[in-house]
Amino acid sequence: MFDRRLATHFDWSFAATILGMALVGILTIYSANTLAGSTFRKTLYLRQLTWVGVGLVGLVVACLVSYRTLARFAYVIFGLSGILLVLVLILGKAGLGAQRWIRVAGFAFQPSEFAKLGLVLFLARYFDDHRDALHLPRTMLLPAGLTGLYMLLVLKQPDLGTALLLLFIALSLMLLLGLNWRRLVPFIVGGGVLAPLLWMALKEYQRRRILVFLNPDLDPLGAGYHIAQSKIAVGSGGAFGKGWLAASQSQLNFLPLNHTDFIFAVLSEQWGFLGCLAVLLAYFYLITKGFQIARDCTDLFAALLAAGVSAMLAIQVLINIAMVVGMMPVVGIPLPLLSYGGSSLLVTMLGLGLLLNIHMRRFMY
Numbered sequence: 001m002f003d004r005r006l007a008t009h010f011d012w013s014f015a016a017t018i019l020g021m022a023l024v025g026i027l028t029i030y031s032a033n034t035l036a037g038s039t040f041r042k043t044l045y046l047r048q049l050t051w052v053g054v055g056l057v058g059l060v061v062a063c064l065v066s067y068r069t070l071a072r073f074a075y076v077i078f079g080l081s082g083i084l085l086v087l088v089l090i091l092g093k094a095g096l097g098a099q100r101w102i103r104v105a106g107f108a109f110q111p112s113e114f115a116k117l118g119l120v121l122f123l124a125r126y127f128d129d130h131r132d133a134l135h136l137p138r139t140m141l142l143p144a145g146l147t148g149l150y151m152l153l154v155l156k157q158p159d160l161g162t163a164l165l166l167l168f169i170a171l172s173l174m175l176l177l178g179l180n181w182r183r184l185v186p187f188i189v190g191g192g193v194l195a196p197l198l199w200m201a202l203k204e205y206q207r208r209r210i211l212v213f214l215n216p217d218l219d220p221l222g223a224g225y226h227i228a229q230s231k232i233a234v235g236s237g238g239a240f241g242k243g244w245l246a247a248s249q250s251q252l253n254f255l256p257l258n259h260t261d262f263i264f265a266v267l268s269e270q271w272g273f274l275g276c277l278a279v280l281l282a283y284f285y286l287i288t289k290g291f292q293i294a295r296d297c298t299d300l301f302a303a304l305l306a307a308g309v310s311a312m313l314a315i316q317v318l319i320n321i322a323m324v325v326g327m328m329p330v331v332g333i334p335l336p337l338l339s340y341g342g343s344s345l346l347v348t349m350l351g352l353g354l355l356l357n358i359h360m361r362r363f364m365y
Contacts, residue, residue: 009360010063014289017282018059018337018352022052022345024279025263025338031245032258032266044259044340051342055349062353066361070354071301074125078146081118084111085153092157100157110343112154112162117347119150119166120308123173128301134177143170158203161331165315172311173304176294213329226262227326229255233265234325241272259340261332264324279338286352287314293359302358309351 030045070077084102088111092099101108126143133139147170154163199207212224233249236242247269249255258266268276290310297303313336320335322328334341336348 006360009362011289011356011359014286014352014356014359015059017285018349019056021279021282021286021337022055024267025340025345026052027244028263028267028270028338029259029340031247031270032263034245041259047342048340048345051345054342055345058346059349059353059356062350063356063360065357067302067305067354067357068299070121071125071128074121078118078122081111081115082150082153085115085150087111089153089156100159107342110341112157112159113343113347115150115154116162116165116169116312117309117351119147119169120173120305120312120351122146123170124301124304124308127173127177127304131300140174143174155198155202158206159332160202160206161319161333164331165312165319165333168315169308169312172315173308176307176311177304209331210329213326226256226330230262230265230324231326233262234268237269237272237275239273241268241270241275244270246270261320261330261334261339262324263339264321264335267338268324283313283317283336287317290355293355293362296362297358302361306355306358309354312351313348 026045026048029048033041033044088100088102091102093101093103093108100110100112102111123143127134130139147166151163151166154166202210212227229249233247233255236249237247242248247266249265249269255262255265264276264279267279271278287310290306290313294303294306294310297306316333316336319328319331319333320339323330323333334344337345
């Protein structure tokens with residue numbers, strides 16, 4: 001039986017912000033590819049529109065299913081996401097130098113995107129189950145080990161950006177639990193020891209991107225080309241931008257991946273500082289609202305789930321924008337709700353749907 005109180009507790013302004021951001025993404029993708037030579041590129045906005053519809057269905061489903069029901073299946077969902085990470089290495093579809101997609105019935109999806117949400121669910125359920133033993137260092141061994149395993153599977157694709165995102169999500173939840181930094185020292189030291197091995201495991205183009213970040217003049221026409229063109233696009237927008245469909249730097253194919261990882265540069269060129277500020281304020285609203293939902297929860301699982309989803313969104317936004325303006329190496333992190341990509345959009349919508357879910361049911365638990 002549907003509880004009518006759920007409808008009265010639905011946050012319509014939160015949902016409207018999500019839909020508005022998704023529509024901005026569609027318009028920006030259309031603008032970025034309007035002068036593209038291929039029909040495929042010109043119709044990417046239609047594909048994204050379809051995925052927005054799918055994402056909205058996912059958001060509604062995530063709202064309707066009680067998060068306590070979801071908690072019972074958290075370990076199963078996490079395990080399934082791990083199986084998909086293994087399968088993509090065996091059966092995955094290669095593209096752009098990486099093997100990150102599995103194709104089913106004509107559709108390709110990216111398992112590493114679903115692993116992010118799977119990790120949040122697992123950590124929320126695990127820490128809820130072990131709430132009385134969080135002060136014991138051994139309690140952190142299993143989540144740290146499984147997070148490390150998932151990172152290695154993602155790095156094997158290779159996908160450095162998502163691997164780092166998994167690490168930051170886990171660390172964020174551990175810190176939000178109020179754990180003392182001393183509890184994390186063994187993992188920080190272990191990370192330092194493994195850093196040389198991680199460096200050797202990176203592909204040549206990934207190492208090149210990091211070196212170019214440290215020295216931008218090292219390869220301006222190769223690994224440094226993305227960042228150079230991105231900075232030009234961002235800077236050329238000025239305060240008010242050049243206007244929709246008038247972004248020459250991004251529309252004339254000077255900027256690679258303008259509809260995916262570098263869509264913020266397109267947005268900057270078209271709408272300038274004020275347009276970017278509006279988008280950043282929308283992200284700020286979604287993220288702070290998410291953490292407020294977590295703060296107001298009396299249920300530990302719900303609080304950790306809301307905090308984990310909010311941290312996931314915040315970290316992605318920070319990394320992507322820092323990457324676009326040259327403050328971080330290019331690591332391949334999409335901008336939530338705006339970048340082209342069905343898997344990323346669907347997972348983001350599911351996560352935001354969970355926030356609405358928890359907010360709607362705050363009077364029940």
